[in-house]
Amino acid sequence: MMERRRTRQIVLPHPSNPVAVGGDAPITVQSMTTTKTGDHEATLQQIYALYGAGADIVRCTCNDEAAAEGLARIVPRSPVPIVADIHFQYKLALAALEAGVHCLRLNPGNIRKPEHIKTVAQEAKDRGVPIRIGVNAGSLDPDIEEQHGITPEALVASAQRELAYFAEIGFDDVKISVKASSVPLMVEAYRMLADTIEFPLHLGVTEAGPPPAGLLKATAGIATLLMEGIGDTIRYSLTADPVEEAKAGRQLLEALGLRERKGVDLIACPSCGRAEIDVIDVATRAQAAFGERQLPIQVAVMGCVVNGPGEAKSADLGIAAGRHRGHLFIRGQVVRVVPEDEMVEALIDEAEKLVKEGVEARLAAADSGAAAEAEADRLALLDDKGLDANDSEARVELIRKRADS
Numbered sequence: 004m005m006e007r008r009r010t011r012q013i014v015l016p017h018p019s020n021p022v023a024v025g026g027d028a029p030i031t032v033q034s035m036t037t038t039k040t041g042d043h044e045a046t047l048q049q050i051y052a053l054y055g056a057g058a059d060i061v062r063c064t065c066n067d068e069a070a071a072e073g074l075a076r077i078v079p080r081s082p083v084p085i086v087a088d089i090h091f092q093y094k095l096a097l098a099a100l101e102a103g104v105h106c107l108r109l110n111p112g113n114i115r116k117p118e119h120i121k122t123v124a125q126e127a128k129d130r131g132v133p134i135r136i137g138v139n140a141g142s143l144d145p146d147i148e149e150q151h152g153i154t155p156e157a158l159v160a161s162a163q164r165e166l167a168y169f170a171e172i173g174f175d176d177v178k179i180s181v182k183a184s185s186v187p188l189m190v191e192a193y194r195m196l197a198d199t200i201e202f203p204l205h206l207g208v209t210e211a212g213p214p215p216a217g218l219l220k221a222t223a224g225i226a227t228l229l230m231e232g233i234g235d236t237i238r239y240s241l242t243a244d245p246v247e248e249a250k251a252g253r254q255l256l257e258a259l260g261l262r263e264r265k266g267v268d269l270i271a272c273p274s275c276g277r278a279e280i281d282v283i284d285v286a287t288r289a290q291a292a293f294g295e296r297q298l299p300i301q302v303a304v305m306g307c308v309v310n311g312p313g314e315a316k317s318a319d320l321g322i323a324a325g326r327h328r329g330h331l332f333i334r335g336q337v338v339r340v341v342p343e344d345e346m347v348e349a350l351i352d353e354a355e356k357l358v359k360e361g362v363e364a365r366l367a368a369a370d371s372g373a374a375a376e377a378e379a380d381r382l383a384l385l386d387d388k389g390l391d392a393n394d395s396e397a398r399v400e401l402i403r404k405r406a407d408s
Contacts, residue, residue: 025203041069057253278306
């Protein structure tokens with residue numbers, strides 16, 4: 004991974020949970036409520052669900068007076084900073100600031116009058132509230148689109164025009180996004196922007212759609228940029244329960260090593276001719292059983308005992324199947340052999356003990372005969388199915404004979 008691009012840092016000023024974005028701050032996860040903001044109780048319920056799923060920042064729409072009034076009731080009770088999402092009506096941005104929001108999102112494509120933009124920025128400056136310049140390929144200022152088309156240059160030009168308005172009043176407490184539903188367009192726009200400004204960047208593929216395609220598109224764009232060191236906060240824009248957005252964002256950052264792991268990272272083999280179990284079934288049941296448990300470890304589910312413990316020896320914990328039994332291993336060392344129908348339960352039990360007691364203690368508590376039992380199973384399975392369980396070499400030989408005939 005490339006060194007992370009260093010930016011200015013802004014802080015969303017929540018009284019008990021301020022969140023820094025940019026600089027040396029951890030990359031943060033965002034999502035957006037789908038409730039009517041005027042229904043403050045329903046919106047707060049969703050905010051707490053998002054917080055529990057890993058969201059560091061939550062955005063709420065402010066599209067009418069009822070929404071602004073809802074924000075006034077939501078902000079004091081929110082566990083995370085609240086961003087007000089503003090389109091078209093600059094006066095709603097002013098109302099959201101009166102409600103006490105911790106950040107604004109302005110779309111320069113539909114709030115275009117310079118005097119309106121500068122009025123909002125001045126009010127935000129006076130209150131110490133940051134603003135996200137939220138450029139979208141689908142709602143560009145018409146004159147910018149006419150000049151540049153829907154291109155990376157157009158998205159960057161829109162952000163730069165907004166920055167120029169802010170500069171006129173000395174406001175620079177800013178983060179920026181240049182989103183598009185096209186992954187290549189989005190990636191190139193962010194690369195171009197990263198080369199021209201020093202403000203923190205909010206990454207996202209807008210209107211990514213429902214999972215699984217939406218997850219793939221969003222991950223393709225966001226992960227590409229993160230691996231290049233670009234990006235300070237992220238949002239998955241999925242047509243789904245927003246809790247799924249927060250989970251996806253957190254899981255991506257954990258997978259890339261950009262945030263400390265909080266939950267289980269379940270890995271599993273793709274199965275082969277040597278597999279002794281239905282790996283998909285066992286892995287799915289294990290994933291469901293771990294659920295929301297806060298166990299920050301990597302767990303492996305492997306289909307056979309011949310290769311399983313060795314191939315997954317970097318995992319904190321794993322289980323491999325063989326001869327109707329499961330070989331439970333820690334860092335590649337077999338510590339217990341359990342009946343096949345108890346594999347998932349044994350995995351959950353050992354995972355909780357491992358997190359509580361530590362690796363060394365659990366290795367010391369290993370069953371004395373487990374390693375010998377496991378080796379006997381491994382040798383028996385190897386003798387039964389051979390080194391080439393998928394008959395690959397036989398197929399290769401057949402191919403060569405056909406080619407020579």
